[in-house]
Every structure is written in C-alpha cells, then in structure tokens.
Amino acid sequence: PKGLKLIAERTHGLAVTLAASIKEAGYNVLSKSYFDTIQIELGDLSGSIHKECLDNNINLNYNGNLVSIALDETTTFEDVKLLVRIFSKVKGIAADSVNVAENVNTTIASDSQRTSAYLTHPVFNAHHSEHEMLRYIKSLETKDLSLCHSMIALGSCTMKLNATSEMIPVTWPEFGKVHPFAPADQVLGYYTVFDELDKWLSEITGFAAMSLQPNAGAQGEYAGLMVIRAYHQDRGDHHRNIALIPASAHGTNPASAAMAGMKIVVVKSLENGNIDVEDLKAKATEHAENLSCLMVTYPSTHGVFEESIIDICETIHQHGGQVYMDGANMNAQVGLTSPANIGADVCHLNLHKTFCIPHGGGGPGMGPIGVAAHLV
Structure with missing residues (x-):
C-alpha cells in the first residue's frame, strides 16, 4: 500500500506540475480537480501542437481544439519538461525562458481525499520484491491439484500447457x-x-x-x-x-x-x-x-x-x-x-x-x- 501511494502521489504531482506549467505558458487548462489527466484548450494552435508532438514521438488525445494528456507511473519528469517545451515553443516562448512549475499542491479537494486504511490484509504488506511475490504465487500454486500431481476431472480443452519461452515475445516493447x-x-x-x-x-x-x-x-x-x-x-x-x-x-x-x-x-x-x-x-x-x-x-x-x-x-x-x-x-x-x-x-x-x-x-x-x- 505504501508503494502504491507513492506511485499515485508521484503521478498526480507530475500532472499538477504539467498543468501549472502549461497554464503559465498562456494556455487555458480546463481541468480543475483531477488525478492524472488534464484537458487543455488549444484554440487555433491545435495543428501546430499536433505537429510538434509528432516530431518528438508523442501522441496526445485530440478532440477538435481540445487536447487531453494522461500521465501514469511510466511518465518521467523529463517527459513533463519536454511537453512544456513543446507547448511553450508553439506560443513563441524561447527555450531558455521555459519555466517548469515547482512546489505544486494537489488539486483534489480535501473532502475527496481518502483517509481510511486500504489493502490492510497482511498479504498486501508482506511481499515487496518480485522474488517474494513469485515465491508467494508459487506457494498458492502448490496448494492446488494439477496435472503435475494426478489425473484431474477436467475437459480435454483444459489440458494444454504453454512454455514460458513461447510467451516471451509479449514482453517485447514492439x-x-x-x-x-x-x-x-x-x-x-x-x-x-x-x-x-x-x-x-x-x-x-x-x-x-x-x-x-x-x-x-x-x-x-x-x-x-x-x-x-x-x-x-x-x-x-x-x-x-x-x-x-x-x-x-x-x-x-x-x-x-x-x-x-x-x-x-x-x-x-x-x-x-x-x-x-x-x-x-x-x-x-x-x-x-x-x-x-x-x-x-x-x-x-x-x-x-x-x-x-x-x-x-x-x-x-x-x-x-x-x-x-x-x-x-x-x-x-x-x-x-x-x-x-x-x-x-x-x-x-x-x-x-x-x-x-x-x-x-x-x-x-x-x-x-x-x-x-x-x-x-
């Protein structure tokens, strides 16, 4: 739970930083209370923003003169700075004058913020590495009756096993x-x-x-x-x-x-x-x-x-x-x-x-x- 909270706070912080920086560059940020996604009004600059983003291998979600940007745990501070530079460039702001907001505050109202405990079961607080999680999953697997232990009363459609090597391509970024x-x-x-x-x-x-x-x-x-x-x-x-x-x-x-x-x-x-x-x-x-x-x-x-x-x-x-x-x-x-x-x-x-x-x-x-x- 602590790790999830840190990830969520970091993602939200980057979203607030991006919104504040783009607003400072002269854009109308329509989102007022949000977690990881902001919506910006581009006016007649939509085409220019689109071209600059494509030139930098970035896709955004365009809807007419509006654009939505969603961040997640894979987003870095460098990604945010690049977006701010792109939006600033289209506004004619020189690269050395681009400002990335600092010391931002949450946009989520206090009465909407969770205060109760979550994921309190010990299992969610006992495994904090990939190896620990893998061993825990393996321990659950060994509790089950499978073809490794005996004949099981399942239809033939279930009796097929895939080698890990056959599933490796799914990990390829392509x-x-x-x-x-x-x-x-x-x-x-x-x-x-x-x-x-x-x-x-x-x-x-x-x-x-x-x-x-x-x-x-x-x-x-x-x-x-x-x-x-x-x-x-x-x-x-x-x-x-x-x-x-x-x-x-x-x-x-x-x-x-x-x-x-x-x-x-x-x-x-x-x-x-x-x-x-x-x-x-x-x-x-x-x-x-x-x-x-x-x-x-x-x-x-x-x-x-x-x-x-x-x-x-x-x-x-x-x-x-x-x-x-x-x-x-x-x-x-x-x-x-x-x-x-x-x-x-x-x-x-x-x-x-x-x-x-x-x-x-x-x-x-x-x-x-x-x-x-x-x-x-």
Missing part, C-alpha cells in the same frame, strides 16, 4: 508498449500481423474470413452466436431463437447462448458421452420452425472425434439452423480436418490452446472467430 489508441499509420506492423493471422487461420479452418476482435474464448462464443443471430434477422427469420446444446457441452455454451437472447434446448448424451444423434434429430425436427443453431465441440469435450459429426451438421442445416463449433479442441483437428470440412458455419479458436500464445481473459490472448462465406 508489442507491449503500443498504445491501443495509437494512430493507424504508426502501427502498420500490427496490421501486417493481423492480415497474416487472418489468412493463416482462414486456411487452417477452411473458413472465408476471421474476426480477431474477441479477447477470449467465451467472447468468441458470444460473437459467433451474434453473427448467427444477425444472419437469421437479415433473412427476416427473427423468430429463430432456439439453440440446441448437448448435455456434455462446455458450461460457457449455454451461458453465451442465453446472453445472445436464445432459448436453450438440451440434447441428450449417450453413456459414453457422445451426442445422442436420434435425440438431436428429434429435437431439430420439433423446433425446426424456430431453430437458430447447434453448439457443438469437436473433438468433443471428452476428447473424442465423434463419427456422426457430419450427419449432425447436415441435420441442423436441413432444418434451417446454423452450426456453431466450439474450437477449444481445434489443435486436434489441424492437419486432419477443419471446421468448414465437417460442416460448421462459425467457429471460435482459443489461440492460447491451439498456438501457444499467452492466455486470454482480455489480455494478450484472444478468441477469434471464423465464418463461412455466407456469414461474411
């Missing part, structure tokens, strides 16, 4: 230090990566196109189902809202279907875990008028290439539905078959499972979806 709002002309390398990945994944899956937008597998499920929903609505089939889901499906399948506004009908599983094809055909016929889709994992959650998969997909299509394939086990298909080959219309991929990138959850991992040509 990847890790790119701002999410960076101008498009500054991230052409990223677009090359996107384009190549789109082509490679399309070839592997057999689909017409990929969307790299979803950040995790569950988001991929939801995005895929929303594509199916939009497809039916575009055809005027607004009533198609039934999702058939096998009893053996991954738990996120029915959750995603519910979030997409669909009604879930469970398809029975046989004693060996496979889909009960007769039950599926009966329910597809029963709900043919309102059938939206089937959600199916292939290979199945229990790790089996179900021989009836093509028959299953054809049954859904015959009744006007689409097939969403959960791609958690996609790595088992690569080189043998593909989602498009078995008859799927949409499929999400967990790239941390199939291609060993870091795990998802909104981080560097992702759960892209591929779609057949009629869904592009």
